[in-house]
Amino acid sequence: MNDRIEKRIELKASVSRVWRALTDYREFGEWFRVKLDDPFVPGQVSRGQITYPGYEHLKWEAVVQKMEPERLFSFTWHPYSVDPKTDYSKETPTLVEFTLEKTASGILLVLTESGFDRIPSDRRAEAFRRNEGGWTEQLKNLEKHVAPTS
């Protein structure tokens, strides 16, 4: 069974630009859509508030793992910890890793998220169930976002 997600994306930008977008907490917040309280520091908890339309009531919490300049940025978190009343801190988090590699035309960003098999069973089901409605909503937001300019 597949226990990890892997994404590869080519970015036409310099490595320093991409590194800053990933690891500067304000820049990360811009594209990830989260308002973070403090800069990322390895070994420390990062907290904030999701700013994605429809998800603003959710908190962001992750533990920064590694920051190897212009190469690797990683954190652990509880993906889609969508119920504000549930304490997810005792559960095993998943590991998110961003690795950067220079290519002829820019940067290859590889994202992996692993450890889904260790998420408690009922939580996985719950996270999915709760997000199903929100997901439809998100698609609508996305449509609104891309449609008017055309």
Next chain:
Amino acid sequence: MAAKRQTRAPVFAALGDQTRLSLVAKLCGGRPYSISQLTQGSKLTRQAITKHLRVLESAGIVHSVRRGRESRFEFDPQPMEGIKEYLDFVSEQWDQALSRLKSFVEE
């Protein structure tokens, strides 16, 4: 859809265990196994393996088929679709986030 969703919880529960995951890993090749075959090479007793198989069976992940005097267990891929959907959901979220990152750094 609602009915389908209710059936997912036991599947997640059944798979939330290392032994059962390894049994599924073995069985998902498609070949049916007897309890003795599944016990071989495992530190667990036949009784313990049987107990785990019953949990998987009640979630519909495996089915037992009688052959002569012994039961063989077979993998059923259907219930695993629910988990695939969850991973697809998280995966889609990343697609969106990364495409926002792309516009952000390339602008």
